[in-house]
Amino acid sequence: MKVLAACGSGMGSSQIIKMKITNVFKKLNIPLEIHHCAVSEAKTLASNYDVVVCSNSLLDVFKNVDQSKTKIIGLKNLLSEKEIEEKVRAIVLGE
Template structure:
């Protein structure tokens, strides 16, 4: 099971939306996941304990340390685009297995 964290500025609205969207796509792709959503500050300190981090493209640089440690960090340009989310999951997770 993949441990996934969805992060946004305050850990409220956007991260909850990302969580719902990525859960839908992982289910479609039949990948078992555990998803947590939180603020960028909390996610930054916890990211190395997760397999994958989802955030907006603008916040991706906050996770350089986790990425260097092997965590997959996926930046999204459009947080509402299931097509973009699916494409990035396939590119960064499915095709890397």
């Protein structure tokens, strides 16, 4: 599964999200190819990914993305693997 982690500047937060996502996908035994970048870049790249993960405050940036192809996950707490797992299970796996 191709996942893109996006944050405002493409540096710190997206790198943290990337590490947390990697842990969750490994736990769920989901194959993963993951990248991270700034939200401005992610907006144009989103359709090339299965999932985009960002802060809830950045969700509006992806409102025009075809969500039947690319799932958009907004996080309240970027450090919470529990929240990431819950949303991956619900949005990606449909559990």
